[in-house]
Amino acid sequence: MSLPNQEEQVSMDTFLRGLWEENPVFVMLLGMCPVLAVSNSAINALAMGLATTFVLLCSSSLVSLLRKLIPKQVRIATYIVIIATFVTIVDYAIQAISLELYNALGAFIQLIVVNCVILGRAEAYASKQRLGATVINSLGMGAGFTIALLCLGTVREILGAGSLFGYSLFAENFQPWVVMILPPGGFFVLGGWLLAFNWYRQRRARKLLEQQGATAHGS
Amino acid sequence: MAADSLIFIFLNAAVINNFVLALFLGICPFLGVSAKRETAWNMGLAVMFVMLVSSISAYGINWLLERFEIEFLRLICYIAVIASAVQLVEMAMKKFSPALFRALGIFLPLITTNCAILGVALFQTFREYNFLQCLAFSLGAGVGFTLALLLMAGLRERLELASVPSVSQGAALTLMLAGLLSLAFMGFAGLGGQHA
Numbered sequence: 001m002s003l004p005n006q007e008e009q010v011s012m013d014t015f016l017r018g019l020w021e022e023n024p025v026f027v028m029l030l031g032m033c034p035v036l037a038v039s040n041s042a043i044n045a046l047a048m049g050l051a052t053t054f055v056l057l058c059s060s061s062l063v064s065l066l067r068k069l070i071p072k073q074v075r076i077a078t079y080i081v082i083i084a085t086f087v088t089i090v091d092y093a094i095q096a097i098s099l100e101l102y103n104a105l106g107a108f109i110q111l112i113v114v115n116c117v118i119l120g121r122a123e124a125y126a127s128k129q130r131l132g133a134t135v136i137n138s139l140g141m142g143a144g145f146t147i148a149l150l151c152l153g154t155v156r157e158i159l160g161a162g163s164l165f166g167y168s169l170f171a172e173n174f175q176p177w178v179v180m181i182l183p184p185g186g187f188f189v190l191g192g193w194l195l196a197f198n199w200y201r202q203r204r205a206r207k208l209l210e211q212q213g214a215t216a217h218g219s
Numbered sequence: 220m221a222a223d224s225l226i227f228i229f230l231n232a233a234v235i236n237n238f239v240l241a242l243f244l245g246i247c248p249f250l251g252v253s254a255k256r257e258t259a260w261n262m263g264l265a266v267m268f269v270m271l272v273s274s275i276s277a278y279g280i281n282w283l284l285e286r287f288e289i290e291f292l293r294l295i296c297y298i299a300v301i302a303s304a305v306q307l308v309e310m311a312m313k314k315f316s317p318a319l320f321r322a323l324g325i326f327l328p329l330i331t332t333n334c335a336i337l338g339v340a341l342f343q344t345f346r347e348y349n350f351l352q353c354l355a356f357s358l359g360a361g362v363g364f365t366l367a368l369l370l371m372a373g374l375r376e377r378l379e380l381a382s383v384p385s386v387s388q389g390a391a392l393t394l395m396l397a398g399l400l401s402l403a404f405m406g407f408a409g410l411g412g413q414h415a
Contacts, residue, residue, distance in 0.1 A: 029390055032250070036246060037242065084295040088294050091294070113294060114337050183405070187398030194389075194394060195386060198391055199386045
């Protein structure tokens with residue numbers, strides 16, 4: 001993981017890094033609790049992802065704006081208070097928009113406060129970078145987090161309930177794998193995704209090595 | 220067992236709705252510090268202590284906030300108290316056991332962002348437990364967390380000796396194991412708790 005210490009030039013990479021190379025869930029293994037807990041259906045996963053992205057974006061921007069004012073000794077406490085403020089806003093907003101969703105997500109909306117992705121971004125990125133770079137980077141990280149949640153949510157909903165976003169996909173006689181929407185399913189599906197990514201990465205590394213070997217022979 | 224008896228609350232938090240394996244709270248330290256049994260045990264104790272302190276403080280804070288009808292500040296107050304409690308544990312540990320302090324490393328300050336601890340504070344508020352029930356709940360949650368951590372550490376120590384395909388090494392395998400453990404813990408649901 002690269003942590004730029006100087007101010008970074010904004011580029012496409014600032015955004016894309018969060019999606020793949022430094023994906024908070026699949027690569028850095030941060031913020032796993034909400035990922036596992038609310039990914040039992042695609043709609044919950046999407047709502048959680050968007051809520052987290054909002055908090056991430058707002059808190060990182062504020063941290064970035066205040067980065068010269070916050071004393072070093074109390075910075076973590078300051079970040080947490082900033083994050084908690086935005087989470088309270090999201091908590092009340094979701095409650096007002098959709099009570100059904102609020103009940104489905106339960107305490108996990110308030111638990112966004114302790115999502116390590118957000119504190120990690122504030123500490124490692126927003127406290128050192130200008131506002132523009134921070135906004136783009138947080139959007140990328142948020143998108144990466146949401147996509148990861150959706151990856152889990154869709155697989156778990158399709159296998160565990162035979163539907164996607166509430167629409168039934170299979171014929172009547174489909175026997176859903178109930179275990180997939182229960183807690184163990186979360187671990188299994190995330191483990192499965194990590195296996196798939198590992199396999200892909202190893203295969204690519206091997207191919208690269210073979211290619212290098214071939215060019216070395218050629219010259 | 221009555222649903223509000225202390226023993227039931229304790230068992231419910233410890234095994235039936237285990238914080239790590241059924242509610243997915245505190246996954247980061249669960250995956251991070253479960254490589255060795257000794258560190259797992261110490262981490263468990265530290266978390267248990269912080270949980271107890273923050274649960275008691277959260278009870279007091281909630282009582283105060285409700286008196287002045289400013290419940291919207293609840294989250295901010297809770298997290299501030301937890302952060303101070305963690306600081307306290309950190310200082311105590313640095314003084315009395317520097318070796319342990321180094322072994323836990325970054326995961327000690329990260330107890331602040333351990334959702335299990337904020338989870339205890341939030342759940343006890345939602346369920347409107349009284350003071351004794353809060354104590355039973357936080358102790359149960361702490362015991363459950365330590366139990367899950369120890370079981371996982373035991374499994375992972377065994378795995379060190381096994382040969383696994385290179386593609387599944389690391390986090391993927393740990394997650395699969397956690398899934399199996401969680402599946403096993405679902406058996407406790409028969410003790411009488413409905414699945415939350």
